[in-house]
Amino acid sequence: MSEMKDKLLEVNGLTMDFGGLRAVDTVSLNVCAGEIVALIGPNGAGKTTFFNCVTGIYKPTKGDVLVHPPEKKTQKINGFKSNRVTTIGMARTFQNIRLFQNMTVLENVMIGRHCRTTTSILGAVLRGSKTMRQERETVEKSYDLLEKVGLVKDADEFAKNLPYGAQRRLEIARAMATDPFLLLLDEPAAGMNPQETKDLDELIVRIRDMEKISILLIEHDMKLVMNISDRIYVMEYGKEIAQGAPMDIRNNPKVIEAYLGEESDA
Amino acid sequence: MVDNVKQSVLVALWFVFLTFPLMVVKVNTLNNIVEWRWMNMLWVAIGAFVLSIVWRWAMARRQLKNKKAEIGEEELTQAGLWQRSTEDPKIFKPVLTVIALVTLVFPLVVDIYQTNIMVLALIFVVLGLGLNVTVGLAGLLDLGYVAFFAVGAYTYGVLNSFFGFGFWISLPIGGLMGALFGIALGFPILRLRGDYLAIVTLGFGSIAKIVIENWEEVFNGAKGIANIPRPGFFGAEMSITSATVYTYYLMILMVVFAIFITNRLKDSRIGRAWMALREDEIACVAMGVDMARTKLGAYAFGAFWAGLAGVIFAARNTYINPNSFTFMESAIVLSIVVMGGMGSIVGVIIAALVLILTPEYLRAFAEYRMLMFGAVMVLMMIFRPEGLIANVRRKYAGRKVVTEDANV
Amino acid sequence: MEYFLELSCSGLVRASIYALIALGYTMVYGIIQLINFAHGEIYMIGAFVALIVSGVLTIYGFSGFSILVLAGLIAVIYAAAYGYTLEKIAYRPLRNAPRLSPLISAIGMSLFLQNYVLLAQTPDFLPFPALIPDFAFMEPIAHIMGSPELVILVTSAISMVALTVLIKYTRIGKAMRATQQDMTMARLVGVNVDNVISMTFIIGSVLAAIGGVLVGSYIGQINFYIGFMAGVKAFTAAVLGGIGNIPGAVLGALVLGLTEAYAAGYISSAYEDVFAFGVLVLILILRPSGLLGKAVKLKV
Known part of the structure; x- marks a missing residue:
């Protein structure tokens, strides 16, 4: 086992029921500081539902979601609204891109700064020095982030006009704008071609190394997952069926079966 | 063009039918007579015909605009005359x-x-x-x-x-x-x-x-x-x-x-x-x-x-x-x-x-x-769902350093 | 006790009318997720056409029952025509637009139709002839339920049964149910979705017109504005029962009609409309899916 690192996210026995359907069944998962952890599994395994429980979209039926923000008190965040979760320091992207289509690329990122700034309606009207300073900082930080994902030249473009791969990168930049210590990415490589995926690969590692942000990602692209993950959890039919280092997961018979069905050739 | 005219005639007839009881007929219960306002029928016919022609033209233009948007040609959300x-x-x-x-x-x-x-x-x-x-x-x-x-x-x-x-x-x-x-x-x-x-x-x-x-x-x-x-x-x-x-x-x-x-x-x-x-x-x-x-x-x-x-x-x-x-x-x-x-x-x-x-x-x-x-x-x-003056977003003056490594 | 029966009867009459109109709202919403704001105006137009036709027929010497039948029939045909045209002009072009657009278009059409009738006819209240004959056998209970009430209840019941039969057992009914569940799939298996939607509007309009004719004869006068209030109340009933749910609309109408009658009778009739609006607001806040509806989970 790897050395004792600080746990950032600790999920114990998470269960999510929708009426009679158990979408997530007693799943436990940790993410430690400086890690890239992947959550994989066939379609319908409950991965996005898991994400939604952790980020405040759903309230889990059972189980605990504990957050250990660096240098701060541990919190149990079951049922917290998603803006509160984000303010604590966990931000996410969405499986089906959810950008603010009729706002510019830069403005999309600037929204991420909302929870880290304080200007009120009155402040906005009066435009005192504090307000102007915050505005300037917001714009600067947003440009910085755009640079990091390579979208600076599109800053004034409407989000809806961006090509698909760029939209995904924009979502990441927007999530990063909230100053998270943990970033949750839901299928960031979906729909990308091999070159874009390779660039994404490098981007995610850079985020971990340079920005010191840990990552939990859902992904189907096995190459990406095997390349960059420190640890992998595998889900099937709502249950956790395996966890470990990429090498172990690759050779795990249960995982192979889940992906390829009963007869596992190749 | 002829097609449009034919269609518009039919449309005009339809509207004449549709509006007949309300536009043409007026029942006067006090004097117990029915007022037949035939002029209204004429107006409806002409109006419907003209509007139908205009409508078809406008719809065709709108279809074109939407098609263009689909393939991503210009037109959409471009800075308008106003801006x-x-x-x-x-x-x-x-x-x-x-x-x-x-x-x-x-x-x-x-x-x-x-x-x-x-x-x-x-x-x-x-x-x-x-x-x-x-x-x-x-x-x-x-x-x-x-x-x-x-x-x-x-x-x-x-x-x-x-x-x-x-x-x-x-x-x-x-x-x-x-x-x-x-x-x-x-x-x-x-x-x-x-x-x-x-x-x-x-x-x-x-x-x-x-x-x-x-x-x-x-x-x-x-x-x-x-x-x-x-x-x-x-x-x-x-x-x-x-x-x-x-x-x-x-x-x-x-x-x-x-x-x-x-x-x-x-x-x-x-x-x-x-x-x-x-x-x-x-x-x-x-x-x-x-x-x-x-x-x-x-x-x-x-x-x-x-x-x-x-x-x-x-x-x-x-x-x-x-x-x-x-x-x-x-x-x-x-x-x-x-x-x-x-x-x-x-x-x-x-x-x-x-x-x-x-x-x-x-x-x-x-x-x-x-x-x-x-x-x-x-x-x-x-x-024109975007209104008289379309959505114009602000450009922020910031560091717009466009270096050559535009690709991540 | 007698007062209670009287109120109950009055409540059932209200419920019948609300149900006839509510069905149109609920069917349209179920199939294209649109609140047809202008539906109340179809009801109003049905009443107006019936009034005009019966006026003309009376002056030209027709009598009694034939007027009721002809006026009703023609009113229904016209309502269907208006419903069809309404959908074609104001809603079909916006089938793929964001949800706000057809809603605003619907409000616009509602205003347009109200003022169209106002200008084409008159802003005043027009007297509506009592088309429903008095049946002798109703004499004994006339103080509780009169002939008009009976006719309303029976006609509504028959209409609703007819609708249920149509939805459940006919081909078009099946097409409507399929389109409501999954429009894309229905199209792929060969259902002409445009026709199904038009049909939905037509059926809803027919029911509303029947309601309009009945109400006109019952109350004795109509004007261009009756669609608005009736529309809101019927919509409340539809939402109360679960919008998109046909039996729900009937249930909602029953609940609303009866409680309105009892509240007006036992408490005060001045705040009657507030009551209806209040119910609407409360349901939408507390249980938007209504009595019979299913809560839809958000897909993120």
Whole structure:
């Protein structure tokens, strides 16, 4: 086992029921500081539902979601609204891109700064020095982030006009704008071609190394997952069926079966 | 082309059939005769034929525009004529100066009747700017906006008839009451979206009117409240003429104020939060925006202006009764916002002036005003949903260092 | 006791009318997720056409029952025509637009139709002839339920049964149910979705017109504005029962109609409309899916 690192996210026995359907069944998962952890599994395994429980979209039926923000008190965040979760320091992207289509690329990122700034309606009207300073900082930080994902030249473009791969990168930049210590990415490589995926690969590692942000990602692209993950959890039919280092997961018979069905050739 | 003509003839015939009982037949039960208005049938036939041709042409254009958008050709969300003209100081400054001059000189060159009408138009401009924030920026479809207008008007009316409060004290109180009601009514509906939100707010608006109509002790019911004083100038007695001119300049000031504030809000942290809320509420909240506070802020802000406008409305008319605060009024203000282009300040101003002034100046059309409102709303949604002035987003001056490693 | 029966009867009559109109709202919403704001105006137009036709027929010497039948029939045909045209002009072009657009278009059409009738006819209340004959056998209970009430209840019941049969057992009914569940799939298996939607509007309009004719004869006068109030109340009923749910609309109408009658009878009739709006607001806030509806979970 790897050395004792600080746990950032600790999920114990998470269960999510929708009426009679158990979408997530007693799943436990940790993410430690400086890690890239992947959550994989066939379609319908409950991965996005898991994400939604952790980020405040759903309230889990059972189980605990504990957050250990660096240098701060541990919190149990079951049922917290998603803006509160984000303010604590966990931000996410969405499986089906959810950008603010009729706002510019830069403005999309600037929204991420909302929870880290304080200007009120009155402040906005009066435009005192504090307000102007915050505005300037917001714009600067947003440009910085755009640079990091390579979208600076599109800053004034409407989000809806961006090509698909760029939209995904924009979502990441927007999530990063909230100053998270943990970033949750839901299928960031979906729909990308091999070159874009390779660039994404490098981007995610850079985020971990340079920005010191840990990552939990859902992904189907096995190459990406095997390349960059420190640890992998595998889900099937709502249950956790395996966890470990990429090498172990690759050779795990249960995982192979889940992906390829009963007869596992190749 | 021939095809279009053939189709349009059929359409014309269809409409003649459709409108026959209502347009052609008029039953006079007093004298027991039937009036056959054949001329109407002719008008319907011709009108339907012409409109059908125009409709087909417009639809074809619209199809083309949508197809082009699909393949990603230009056209879509390009900076329009408006933005280019406002950005160019050579055009902008002189135009603005002319407008300012005309505005200032207006009441001095026209008679009191015109000025009074203009005051009404300006009241609706303020209403439009207020609703523009709630509906246009934040995307909260409020069909009961008139309730806050009524709150403002009746605040003044009640304060005046019960306690003798004057205009200047009642004005801020009216605005504040509006904002309070905005929060109170906004709170239970935070979770509602789209259609449901629209219907509930419609319900609120209607309930407000009925309560006013029936609560005799406080609101004097259907009889209304009379003898409401016009705005005073340090207690000086003014003739109706002077008071009207005074009110006009007051309204100009208020409009300028509203434009200034709304403009600043559009390009602010709160303004962006409102827009993000409109675009995608789930993503917006996930990015750290407090939905409740942000939405309540939008409701309160819009309602505040409606409250202010209500006080001035009461002062202008010196008499208010529940019939000025119906769904029609909400629909008019909504039309103004939709026509102007949701979120566009100038668009709303133009739309308000057009919608309120046209029936006044084209007396022949006064009867048809509501008819045209309805038609315009439908047509705008089909052919120009973005409004008179399309959404223009701000460019931020920042470090735009475009280095060669544009690829990540 | 007698008062209670009287109120109950009055409540059932209201419920019947609300149900007839509510069905149109609920069917349209179920199939294209649109609140057809202008539906109340179809009801109003149905009443107006019936009034005009019966006026003409009376003057030209027709009598009694034939007037009722002809006026009703023609009113229904015209309502269907208006419903069809309404959908074609104001809603079909906006089928793929964001949800706000058709809603505003609907409000616009509602305003347009109201004022169209106002200008084409008159803003005043027009007297509506009592088309429903008095049946002798109703004499004994006439103080509780009269002939008009009976006719309304029976006609509504028959209409609703007919609708249920149509939806459940006919081909078009099956197509409607399929389109409501999954429009894309229905199209792929060959259902002409445009026709199905038109049909939905037509059926809803027919029911509304029947309601309009009945109400006109019952109340004795109509004007261009009756569509608005009736529309809102019927919509409340539809939402109360679960919008998109046909039996729900009937249930909602029953609940609303009866409680309105009892409230007006036992408490006060002045605030009657507030009551309806209040119910609407409360349901939408507390249980938007209505009595029979299913809560839809958000897909993120």
